[in-house]
Amino acid sequence: MSFEMAQRLTEVMMALAMIQQSAEHIAARRADAWIFVPRIALCLLLLSGAAPLAACLGLWAVMVVMLHRFGGPYNGGSDKMTVLILTCLTASHLAVGQVWREMALAYLAVQLTLSYFVSGYIKIINREWRSGRALCDVFAFSAYPVGENLRAWADRPRVLFVMSWGVMLFEVLFPLSLLHPWALAAALCVAAAFHFSNACFFGLNRFFWIWICAYPSILWFQARLLG
Numbered sequence: 441m442s443f444e445m446a447q448r449l450t451e452v453m454m455a456l457a458m459i460q461q462s463a464e465h466i467a468a469r470r471a472d473a474w475i476f477v478p479r480i481a482l483c484l485l486l487l488s489g490a491a492p493l494a495a496c497l498g499l500w501a502v503m504v505v506m507l508h509r510f511g512g513p514y515n516g517g518s519d520k521m522t523v524l525i526l527t528c529l530t531a532s533h534l535a536v537g538q539v540w541r542e543m544a545l546a547y548l549a550v551q552l553t554l555s556y557f558v559s560g561y562i563k564i565i566n567r568e569w570r571s572g573r574a575l576c577d578v579f580a581f582s583a584y585p586v587g588e589n590l591r592a593w594a595d596r597p598r599v600l601f602v603m604s605w606g607v608m609l610f611e612v613l614f615p616l617s618l619l620h621p622w623a624l625a626a627a628l629c630v631a632a633a634f635h636f637s638n639a640c641f642f643g644l645n646r647f648f649w650i651w652i653c654a655y656p657s658i659l660w661f662q663a664r665l666l667g
């Protein structure tokens with residue numbers, strides 16, 4: 441995958457994800473919904489490809505307003521990833537010289553890799569995660585399950601033990617997928633399935649959409665490293 445293709449795919453996917461996020465707020469008819477109207481307009485401009493730098497700068501300005509209005513990335517990790525992708529895209533358009541443009545996208549790929557590895561490392565040093573208890577508690581007591589019927593999973597400790605170790609091992613071993621194109625393709629499919637399952641079980645739909653927006657950058661990054 442070429443740098444230009446990875447950059448463009450990231451722009452298109454991010455714009456679509458941000459439109460989806462914004463539409464949720466407008467549909468809720470909240471008092472602050474006006475913030476998301478110009479955001480959608482700028483996303484449409486980015487989708488058109490007519491003025492990507494202007495669109496990215498405009499989206500960055502709207503993001504600053506949102507961070508001030510909501511006291512930070514109010515939706516947690518998905519908003520942080522949105523800021524990261526938007527910042528890297530903006531930097532890649534502002535950078536002078538191909539090397540610095542590529543460095544901006546490479547930074548996004550490295551951060552994506554670390555997002556999995558660090559998450560797995562934090563879990564694996566935690567006794568509750570190693571025993572499977574943490575996942576049991578998530579289903580039993582947290583507000584995340586999208587339906588009360590899903591709380592029955594808390595009564596399957598052996599299944600959740602296996603699931604816990606599957607998630608932890610996948611996350612800490614994710615950087616090794618950069619060693620081969622087929623390994624990375626398989627790892628990204630597993631990662632996307634993991635995010636999709638979180639959306640189904642816990643309603644974390646934004647994580648699914650925004651995380652896969654960074655996948656073109658890591659596909660290009662691997663090709664750059666191995667090529």
